[in-house]
């Protein structure tokens with residue numbers, strides 16, 4: 489369902505590219521972990537898969553669509569309907585309550601407000617932060633904010649979840665709870681690309697691990713179906 | 715060198731306090747780890763020790779000074795000279811280069827610019843990010859930004875280092891490098907309060923671990939010299 493062909497991303501001409509000739513794919517319903525040293529290109533890879541950025545060269549195909557060549561409007565609609573994203577730094581809106589942050593993708597996808605509110609409530613309760621529903625992000629702890637970001641990514645029950653270090657700010661026990669939640673969603677059919685620094689999380693939940701080093705896939709045999 | 719006596723912090727009257735009657739101390743030259751579930755009060759505790767916030771009741775004493783009752787100016791001077799802080803979300807200034815971000819505490823402490831620049835250069839090199847010296851934080855990866863925050867906290871060689879999850883955004887290998895660096899500084903006399911979700915980091919480098927649960931010290935025997 490995801491395919492990158494010879495993808496290179498150089499943020500500035502003349503500097504070392506953040507990703508260099510990456511070819512890889514992820515099958516429908518798979519959990520693929522992406523690991524690698526700090527600065528190796530993991531967040532960049534997720535941004536390209538989500539269509540939040542464009543490759544310098546090469547093609548990115550998601551669910552049959554050439555993500556790298558869609559226009560902004562089409563990309564936004566595509567993401568709203570099919571993709572949930574947990575950002576490395578959460579990207580919450582400070583002027584919206586926790587609940588309204590979580591509801592944002594549902595609004596963008598034109599979902600029924602009542603159904604979305606029920607779904608948001610379930611997720612917040614499952615993540616142990618429903619008592620913060622009407623609070624603003626500024627008064628939440630780091631791990632509480634991360635859980636708001638997780639709830640927001642899941643509110644539309646997207647087919648594809650892109651998670652950039654979803655347990656980075658969490659204690660071991662809460663992190664394991666997140667792992668279980670992600671695993672249930674995958675069992676129900678969701679495809680998951682999981683960027684993580686936690687080898688235990690990858691080992692436990694991922695069908696395979698792709699290692700990035702200096703913007704390249706370290707071992708082409710892990711890159712998935714050719 | 716740090717002592718909290720019966721410290722309570724309630725962000726809003728009538729809500730459950732973030733910290734409740736916490737009594738604990740840290741000896742000069744010690745490494746004390748603070749662990750606990752998300753939302754248990756760890757960042758709040760560090761903010762009170764740093765004087766970035768005031769307790770609702772109780773006293774906070776650092777290096778002989780009643781931190782909870784100093785004025786803003788005295789607090790800023792005290793921190794600039796004696797305390798290095800690694801924030802959970804880094805708190806880098808987007809309009810300053812990496813190098814200028816790192817130099818900020820040295821400027822505030824009135825240190826010689828030449829000495830400070832040499833020190834900053836050493837730290838950036840040790841942390842593997844000196845090639846980003848003239849870049850702005852927005853174009854750095856998560857773990858690169860965290861390393862800038864670490865360098866900034868250390869530029870004045872402070873006697874007391876408060877670290878809020880200093881390896882949260884880092885891969886295992888880089889995280890171990892940070893652990894070694896902190897351990898060397900402690901061997902040279904620096905006191906370290908280390909908030910971390912990583913049990914391996916705490917086990918390896920901390921003389922003792924204080925567990926917070928719902929704003930309270932879980933086991934008073936870990937609270938340090940009475």
Ligand SMILES: Nc1ncnc2c1ncn2[C@@H]1O[C@H](COP(=O)(O)OP(=O)(O)OP(=O)(O)O)[C@@H](O)[C@H]1O
Nearest residue numbers: 499506526527528529530531532853855856857858
């Ligand atoms: N907007 C940008 N402009 C220029 N360079 C960038 C930009 N964003 C990232 N980079 C560079 O691209 C490289 C890869 O960054 P990326 O954020 O993908 O790394 P990462 O693997 O996610 O790292 P981490 O584990 O630290 O989060 C880094 O060297 C970084 O400095």
Ligand SMILES: Nc1ncnc2c1ncn2[C@@H]1O[C@H](COP(=O)(O)OP(=O)(O)OP(=O)(O)O)[C@@H](O)[C@H]1O
Nearest residue numbers: 627629630631632725732752753754755756757758
């Ligand atoms: N500015 C604030 N106003 C109101 N409540 C706050 C504020 N900051 C934190 N809190 C609350 O205080 C409690 C403790 O927060 P704190 O940030 O100290 O937790 P923490 O242990 O650092 O958590 P984490 O591991 O998730 O970073 C949380 O329940 C949080 O919601």
Ligand SMILES: [Mg+2]
Nearest residue numbers: 531576855856
């Ligand atoms: Mg990243």
Ligand SMILES: [Mg+2]
Nearest residue numbers: 629630757802
């Ligand atoms: Mg915290």
